[in-house]
Amino acid sequence: MKKILIVEDDTSINHLLKEALTKEGYACDQAFSGTEAGMLLQMNSYALVLLDLMLPGIPGEEVLEQIRKSGTTPVIVLTAKNELQEKVDVLTGGADDYITKPFEIKEVLARVQVQLRHLSRAPEQAVLSHKALTLDRNTFLASISGTELPRITKQEFAILELLLKHPKQVFSKEDIFEYAWEEPYMGETKTLDVHISNIRKKIKTLTDEDYIETVWGIGYRLKP
The missing domain is CATH 3.40.50.2300 (Response regulator)
Known part of the structure; x- marks a missing residue:
């Protein structure tokens, strides 16, 4: 909707x-x-x-x-x-x-x-990027400096996709959940928080740089 x-x-x-x-x-x-x-x-x-x-x-x-x-x-x-x-x-x-x-x-x-x-x-970009992070929407691959992120899930890819599509925007947990899971948000945040944590851990295996920033009381955004 x-x-x-x-x-x-x-x-x-x-x-x-x-x-x-x-x-x-x-x-x-x-x-x-x-x-x-x-x-x-x-x-x-x-x-x-x-x-x-x-x-x-x-x-x-x-x-x-x-x-x-x-x-x-x-x-x-x-x-x-x-x-x-x-x-x-x-x-x-x-x-x-x-x-x-x-x-x-x-x-x-x-x-x-x-x-x-x-x-x-409007045509959508096939490849989204921010700093060394790249998402290829045709091949469903996410990589840091050309090295593929390990075992990225559909929801993790969708979360990164949303953040990279709007790199300056802060997204509420509701917005991210409904985009990534394609179902109504019922107020439970643990599932999303776990997926964000998993994305951060996978990125950390390839770089020390943080890519997802927590905006307290609101949600998340791509770290400038």
Whole structure:
């Protein structure tokens, strides 16, 4: 299930968007300020972000900048600003689309579908790498400086794959579990923690460098 972050300080609009998107089969997180959005973006990964610009706390433009620094997540801006130059500035600043308020919910849903369709068509890299660590998604091999990691499992490979696809992003345990096991996360963390520990041990057989960093209270990320 694709997860969408709704960043909108108007409570009624935020709830309206969540209700409509949920009916279409999307999972949704809600943020009512730029500060709250920034925290959620650090803890979770999203298929798409609906972003208002005029927010309390961190302005929407700064939230957009934060998203672009950490990856290529599609962003649709929702705003009452209607001047041409403002639209141009937002699009050149990293937004993928722009919808002016007031809007019809059908238009929002259609534009969300278009962005996600573009995302699904984007070709994925066959080889992912970070420092000396390389993952070959065609051969299902992980290696350090050309030497294969010993007996890597499907879930261990998937965990590394997710981290290498988004090297600057912090992932919650829920996000990692659902990506690697392809099933709903039920709150139990021991299984994931054991797999992370096993990955670290296997990497340590080939190098003293750490590749997975624990972000306390949130989850894990690739160590810079």
